[in-house]
Amino acid sequence: MKKITVCYFAMFRERAGVASETLELDADTAMDVFVQTRSRHGSDEPAGHCKVAVNDVMADWDSGVDDGDTVLLFPPVAGG
Amino acid sequence: MKKITVCYFAMFRERAGVASETLELDADTAMDVFVQTRSRHGSDEPAGHCKVAVNDVMADWDSGVDDGDTVLLFPPVAGG
Amino acid sequence: MFAIAKDDIAVDELREKLKDPAAGGYCVFEGWVRNENEGHEVERLEYEVYEPLAISEGEKVLNEALQKYPYRKVYCVHRSGALEIGDCAVWVAVAAAHRDEAFKACRYIIDQIKIRLPIWKKEHYTDGNSGWVNCERCANVLHLPSEQNGKDG
Amino acid sequence: MFAIAKDDIAVDELREKLKDPAAGGYCVFEGWVRNENEGHEVERLEYEVYEPLAISEGEKVLNEALQKYPYRKVYCVHRSGALEIGDCAVWVAVAAAHRDEAFKACRYIIDQIKIRLPIWKKEHYTDGNSGWVNCERCANVLHLPSEQNGKDG
Numbered sequence: 001m002k003k004i005t006v007c008y009f010a011m012f013r014e015r016a017g018v019a020s021e022t023l024e025l026d027a028d029t030a031m032d033v034f035v036q037t038r039s040r041h042g043s044d045e046p047a048g049h050c051k052v053a054v055n056d057v058m059a060d061w062d063s064g065v066d067d068g069d070t071v072l073l074f075p076p077v078a079g080g
Numbered sequence: 081m082k083k084i085t086v087c088y089f090a091m092f093r094e095r096a097g098v099a100s101e102t103l104e105l106d107a108d109t110a111m112d113v114f115v116q117t118r119s120r121h122g123s124d125e126p127a128g129h130c131k132v133a134v135n136d137v138m139a140d141w142d143s144g145v146d147d148g149d150t151v152l153l154f155p156p157v158a159g160g
Numbered sequence: 161m162f163a164i165a166k167d168d169i170a171v172d173e174l175r176e177k178l179k180d181p182a183a184g185g186y187c188v189f190e191g192w193v194r195n196e197n198e199g200h201e202v203e204r205l206e207y208e209v210y211e212p213l214a215i216s217e218g219e220k221v222l223n224e225a226l227q228k229y230p231y232r233k234v235y236c237v238h239r240s241g242a243l244e245i246g247d248c249a250v251w252v253a254v255a256a257a258h259r260d261e262a263f264k265a266c267r268y269i270i271d272q273i274k275i276r277l278p279i280w281k282k283e284h285y286t287d288g289n290s291g292w293v294n295c296e297r298c299a300n301v302l303h304l305p306s307e308q309n310g311k312d313g
Numbered sequence: 314m315f316a317i318a319k320d321d322i323a324v325d326e327l328r329e330k331l332k333d334p335a336a337g338g339y340c341v342f343e344g345w346v347r348n349e350n351e352g353h354e355v356e357r358l359e360y361e362v363y364e365p366l367a368i369s370e371g372e373k374v375l376n377e378a379l380q381k382y383p384y385r386k387v388y389c390v391h392r393s394g395a396l397e398i399g400d401c402a403v404w405v406a407v408a409a410a411h412r413d414e415a416f417k418a419c420r421y422i423i424d425q426i427k428i429r430l431p432i433w434k435k436e437h438y439t440d441g442n443s444g445w446v447n448c449e450r451c452a453n454v455l456h457l458p459s460e461q462n463g464k465d466g
Contacts, residue, residue, distance in 0.1 A: 010280035
């Protein structure tokens with residue numbers, strides 16, 4: 001198990017009811033974090049619509065995550 | 081012979097030394113007017129680079145011209 | 161230069177920053193808050209922006225545009241916070257030697273900003289409802305295969 | 314609305330004319346006087362405009378753009394007279410529901426204005442020379458066959 005800080009944005013944050021939380025997860029990749037926190041961010045969005053960053057750097061869904069990392073889960077963006 | 085008022089613009093006007101003049105020309109089309117006034121507007125530009133208007137309406141080079149018409153000869157344009 | 165603005169974007173002042181004696185073409189795009197979206201009457205909206213990554217990703221977009229369509233100067237500002245109908249939500253300005261690069265760089269930048277930056281738009285409708293707006297490209301993105309294999313947490 | 318301006322184009326005021334609550338995209342193109350053209354150092358320039366036909370042909374271009382890329386509002390102003398480096402020679406603004414029409418209509422308008430309107434540009438160079446600038450499309454236009462048959466006057 002790894003200690004991962006997960007940050008939720010926009011609709012994810014509204015559904016989770018918190019902007020961030022630190023969880024013990026059995027996660028190897030950013031995708032694992034996304035899937036294992038579904039009951040928190042409540043999203044049935046496909047991950048392909050969403051984006052992820054690890055430690056404030058944009059990342060791929062198969063990017064690895066380590067103990068102590070911060071994973072930012074971004075719902076579908078809509079700038080402009 | 082037809083009495084045609086010919087108006088010169090930009091480099092054509094500079095070369096002709098006048099903005100307009102009324103000439104007696106044996107001209108059936110706007111192209112005839114362009115060609116027969118070459119010694120006035122001094123242009124060796126192909127007509128395809130230039131434009132013509134008859135009585136303040138944009139015209140084609142094969143547009144007919146009548147006695148009393150005003151033909152405007154436009155050298156290559158460069159707006160913008 | 162990419163920036164996030166918490167208040168009205170000062171378009172008149174910003175234009176001055178683009179001035180360049182070697183620039184012959186200047187193209188601006190502004191995104192304005194419309195009174196309607198997909199059949200819903202919009203009253204106002206809110207942008208949520210994750211600034212650290214919006215700015216770094218925004219700067220990346222500007223640099224990509226520079227490589228593709230060499231320009232002389234660029235400036236882009238995106239709003240955060242509450243906006244009313246008619247407000248300017250995003251402002252992209254490019255000054256280039258010729259108009260072709262100015263238009264193409266400007267278009268590239270706004271297109272990328274809309275799909276890449278961590279910015280979210282919540283619309284408030286006149287009927288009292290509200291909703292987060294989906295990315296315009298989402299309809300074209302497929303589910304990722306690896307997602308199906310994950311463990312649900 | 315297409316207009317010819319004898320003095321500085323008041324871009325800040327003109328922007329207000331495009332405001333429309335149903336417009337989500339606003340695209341502007343400005344042509345600025347550059348300090349260089351085809352290797353010549355430019356000091357200043359003059360535009361000669363034949364107003365009656367520049368305006369009617371300009372309005373025609375705006376209408377064509379409306380048919381091709383339906384927009385909400387449009388405004389275009391072209392300068393006449395003497396201009397200095399950095400001055401705005403032409404200003405084209407389009408407000409549309411979405412950005413695609415705004416960009417495309419704006420581009421269509423400036424492209425057509427440059428090749429169709431009876432407007433001529435005389436550049437004055439720092440070396441004291443001056444010259445009328447040729448249309449950018451001229452290189453692509455062929456001699457007309459009928460021209461060879463004409464009688465020289």
